Amino acid sequence: MAATKVDEQGYKLIAKWNGKKYDLDVHKEYTVGQVRKMLQMLTCVQPKRQKIIGLGKKSNLEDDVTLESLQLKNPHSFMMVGCADEDVMLDQSQIDAMPLVVNDLDWNYDPSEYEEMIADVENRQKLQDTIKNVDISVINQPRRDKKLLVLDLDHTLLHFKNKRTYKRPFCFEFLKAVYPFYDIVVWSQTSWKWLEIKLIELDIFTSTDFFISFVLDHSAMFTVRSKRRKGKDGKLWEHQVKALEIIWQKFPEYYSARNTVHVDDLSRNFALNPNQGLKISKFEKTSADPNVEDTELQVLQSADI
Ligand SMILES: [Mg+2]
Structure with a gap:
């Protein structure tokens, strides 16, 4: 985790992943690639599997884009989606056994x-x-x-x-x-x-x-x-x-x-x-x-x- 103090030089980023929130204090000159690496440390999701939504206008940001160029708010919230390594290693039979939709029966609601x-x-x-x-x-x-x-x-x-x-x-x-x-x-x-x-x-x-x-x-x-x-x-x-x-x-x-x-x-x-x-x-x-x-x-x- 970066030790950068959040002031005019930095941003406080709040990443939401898997229903949890992660705070990242970052320098304005940081790149998207550096943010991805920080997210990897926090979530075990490899950068190539991360999809970052809401950090900039585009959903697929290049790694060399600097945060400064993205006109972020401070603090700035965004969402990351992607599977952690441990999830990817799940045996397919385990995945198949997990409920995709809970109780799919319906009745005509009155x-x-x-x-x-x-x-x-x-x-x-x-x-x-x-x-x-x-x-x-x-x-x-x-x-x-x-x-x-x-x-x-x-x-x-x-x-x-x-x-x-x-x-x-x-x-x-x-x-x-x-x-x-x-x-x-x-x-x-x-x-x-x-x-x-x-x-x-x-x-x-x-x-x-x-x-x-x-x-x-x-x-x-x-x-x-x-x-x-x-x-x-x-x-x-x-x-x-x-x-x-x-x-x-x-x-x-x-x-x-x-x-x-x-x-x-x-x-x-x-x-x-x-x-x-x-x-x-x-x-x-x-x-x-x-x-x-x-x-x-x-x-x-x-x-x-
Ligand atoms: Mg449905």
Whole structure:
């Protein structure tokens, strides 16, 4: 770690990786390559595997670029994605055995449950705790007078299968079309590690036609109890939700119930904000009929949402 004092000669950089934050005190003349080496010491992610997002306007910065030339804020937050050496060494069978998506079953969510759910004291407490604990790392700043589009990842934008990421047809066309009107957020139920792998595979950060505002993983979700009972023992069904209130409270000047749309293939994720939910069909890459192309995102693009 550099011992440079943070003053007019230096920057305080805050790197977010794998759900954790790392502080780096660096001199203004440091290069991106030097920052990569510092990140390697802290995270064990080799420089060639690091993808740095939000340090400059470009997502793939050359190693010889100096920090001084990047017009950074001080402190300046950015995100690093990439697998640590120990993760790369994981046996493929171990990776295959890890859950990619938790409990993928869905039922037709009944919005009439909303009133009870939001009134439930325990649910309200969990919501407040999550709002307090979730730390959002902004990659691209919110823009004035833009609406907010929250997009699920698995089976909405892609299908991750047999170690491969299959992008949903019209995915980038859709994102490009909505970007002039919406700030875009990706919210996935997977862990941060899988989220990183999938987003890198999807190549979502390299497009210059649209920019992702920030990304949320399963740590921003919490469990609510449905009033429905299931099984022989009639247990109340519990499930996780993506509560948009978390985002609204973090960015009250920009986003609210009036200007947010949440697209997801699981309607239960809308349980606390059914008015903003838009259920999309589940995208699955199958070899059953390669001639039938999924057009959900193309249809959504042309819809007046
Ligand atoms: Mg999904």
